[in-house]
Amino acid sequence: MNYIDYSDFFGVEGFHAFMSNRDQDFAILEHRKCFADSLGLNQSQLVIPQQVHSNRVARVSGSCTLPGTDGTIAQEKDVVLSIQVADCIPLFLLNTASHTFGLIHSGWRGTQLKIGPIALQEMVHDQPGAVRAVIGPSIGQCCFEVGPEVADVFDSSRSIPGNGDRHMLDLKSVVKDQLIEAGLQNNNILVDNQCTFCEKDKYFSYRRDGDKAGRMVAIAGWSETSF
Template identity: 40%
Template sequence: MFFEKKENLFVGRFGPLFRNRILDHGFSTRKGGISGSPYDSLNLGYQTGDVQQHIEENRKRFFHAIKIPSEQLAIPEQIHDGKILNVNNPGNFPETDGLITNTTEVVLSVQTADCLPVFLFDPVHRAIGLIHAGWRGTSKKIAQKAVLAMTDYFHTKPENLQIFFGPSIGPCCYTVGPDVSRYFSETALAGNKLDLWACNRDQLIEMGVSANRIIISRLCTVCHPEWFFSHRQSGGKTGRMMAVFTIKNTT
């Protein structure tokens, strides 16, 4: 992952997606907005306690910078579960943590502040997915459910998928208690540290995704508070980043 400076803010990009002419995507940081502490400064999340006008201006700046139409946003409620929805139109989708599509009419989105955003791309059938994987979603194998949904709806073959993990809390910082660790195998844990990256990678490989087609940013949101919002690092009061993914209309 690299960060492209767009006007006064920075947009996270994955090289293979950035170079693909039929796709557009991005991941926001906390830089370049107008929100005050503890939401400073590019907070894009409405459910945070921040001033609504600040969030609206921040979103305006972000979408203007990346040249993606905000009116086409498909927004999952994100309840830390495993539901995947195939969407063909913009809007809000309750009780959902992952979205898939093969249409150019929508921009998939998820919001994060430690949880893992996972981008899925099927280059054969021109289909995409974007999921929000916290520990609960990961324990419910949301990444595998996304692959199954893409297989069902688009005839995706797992071996053709390209997968990209955005910034999230890393295994260096994700200390968990027995109430969480009991849901995971020993290979997902190093002592009392949970590795969301390894968990989701291994689940995808188990589905038939090639290991060399899974790109992990390895950027920990807790370790880099100057760049990212982190629920854990901030003690729970913070802003939200947004990941977006869309298929361009090239006709």
């Protein structure tokens, strides 16, 4: 199985953050569970938010399925967080002091609704300098064409003109701006510049593949030896 391992960036022993490639369709729950297992994370503790492009962030303490939720935060180390993506941003968060961690699904709607900053309110604990974040593979400005009604809800510096009245939106930078505004340090934010639309052999893309697009999964949790 191919995947990306962001664990080292967080720099806390035992904390792991992974993102799958397109080897399997992780819209299928069984695939997500097998993937978690193969990474050494307890699949029976998997948290499944039923994402709806909202800004609802739930604090969880054990395995659960959460309707209408796009972000989850946990303190307990036996909890394994997951979200599905195919162009939207998977945002990994860890407070390296308190060890509170989070995983957020941030498409343009969730970003407009400030789901990242909402999650951070729950986990910064007056230590914004201790929070590290990874903005994972997602659709890049090269491919994210939107109408003026979408471009206009974000700072004009974050889009460039496209064809006709279209704009090319840099959503990763919008999310990064929000994290900086919430007090995170620039060097504590890793932006993965891979574009899910461009990298067709590596990632699913909803924009590129339409309704038949599969999903990647982002997973965050702790190895058992760190409990």
